[in-house]
Amino acid sequence: MKTIYLNKENLAAYQVLASSNVMALGCFDGLHRGHVKVIHSALQEAKERNVPLSVMSFFPHPKTVIEGKTCFHYLMPQSEKEKRLCDLGVDIFYLVEFDKFFAGLSPHAFVEEYLIKLGVIHAVAGYDFSYGSRGAGNMETLKHNSGGRIDVTTVEKVEYKGKKISSTRIRQQLLEGNVEELPNLIGHSYELTGVCTGCILTPDSNYTLPAPGHYEVVLNNKKNSLRTEVVVNEKSVMLTSNKQIPSWLEGKLTIVWNRQIKDQTGEVFYEYTRNESSA
Ligand SMILES: Cc1cc2nc3c(=O)[nH]c(=O)nc-3n(C[C@H](O)[C@H](O)[C@H](O)COP(=O)(O)O)c2cc1C
Numbered sequence: 358m359k360t361i362y363l364n365k366e367n368l369a370a371y372q373v374l375a376s377s378n379v380m381a382l383g384c385f386d387g388l389h390r391g392h393v394k395v396i397h398s399a400l401q402e403a404k405e406r407n408v409p410l411s412v413m414s415f416f417p418h419p420k421t422v423i424e425g426k427t428c429f430h431y432l433m434p435q436s437e438k439e440k441r442l443c444d445l446g447v448d449i450f451y452l453v454e455f456d457k458f459f460a461g462l463s464p465h466a467f468v469e470e471y472l473i474k475l476g477v478i479h480a481v482a483g484y485d486f487s488y489g490s491r492g493a494g495n496m497e498t499l500k501h502n503s504g505g506r507i508d509v510t511t512v513e514k515v516e517y518k519g520k521k522i523s524s525t526r527i528r529q530q531l532l533e534g535n536v537e538e539l540p541n542l543i544g545h546s547y548e549l550t551g552v553c554t555g556c557i558l559t560p561d562s563n564y565t566l567p568a569p570g571h572y573e574v575v576l577n578n579k580k581n582s583l584r585t586e587v588v589v590n591e592k593s594v595m596l597t598s599n600k601q602i603p604s605w606l607e608g609k610l611t612i613v614w615n616r617q618i619k620d621q622t623g624e625v626f627y628e629y630t631r632n633e634s635s636a
Pocket residue numbers: 419420423459460461462467485486487488489490491492493
């Protein structure tokens with residue numbers, strides 16, 4: 358997969374290089390089940406047309422620019438999004454700099470400059486995707502904004518328990534500590550990477566830690582895996598295991614969040630049996 362960091366300065370150079378492609382559109386923070394359906398639909402269209410599959414995503418998140426949010430709870434860093442999109446079969450990943458200029462583009466200008474001139478022949482997005490200044494463009498207007506030159510596939514809402522699966526919903530569940538709910542929304546448990554020094558796990562940036570409390574997790578690195586209990590504070594994660602910390606835990610690892618054992622008030626949600634320590 359080729360990753361292209363696009364902005365108004367280098368756009369013309371990539372327009373010259375562009376060839377026909379099918380493009381999936383959106384932020385895709387967390388790559389949840391709704392996102393995966395959009396990517397899979399776009400991959401199907403690309404295969405039928407025998408053209409590459411591209412994804413256009415935006416950074417920083419549009420809400421930080423439009424709503425002036427200084428603190429935003431990303432579910433994954435762009436590097437993790439890049440890896441997941443590659444695994445899903447994406448050929449070109451356009452990460453567009455979302456600034457005030459970009460946010461102010463008219464729907465027509467966005468479609469002309471960032472879709473048509475980048476070779477898009479078929480666009481795929483979910484039912485609620487919006488584009489252009491004030492989000493005035495949507496899946497109903499996209500074909501018209503392209504002058505009929507782009508076909509459009511709209512992916513219907515993917516729900517869980519009657520509600521839209523969304524990155525916002527996942528952020529809310531995490532910040533409430535409900536990590537056991539997340540496989541129903543993401544398709545697997547929420548994971549984040551970080552570094553272990555002694556018994557302190559420091560998460561990498563642009564992940565969201567669950568609410569403070571005790572959690573049952575699985576710690577992985579390339580060679581080993583350990584099911585254990587951790588305590589989440591505001592900014593860090595501490596191992597609570599009263600065993601000697603295994604030497605292999607030091608350094609880079611992945612934390613897989615299985616369930617909340619108790620919240621910061623000490624209310625118990627789940628009896629964790631310490632002796633089941635191997636994953
Ligand atoms: C080129 C472009 C410009 C946009 N400009 C705006 C805007 O000015 N205001 C807005 O609310 N959304 C704008 N959006 C839509 C946002 O990307 C986002 O979809 C919208 O804020 C709703 O976010 P949500 O669907 O994640 O809740 C723009 C999108 C694109 C691709």
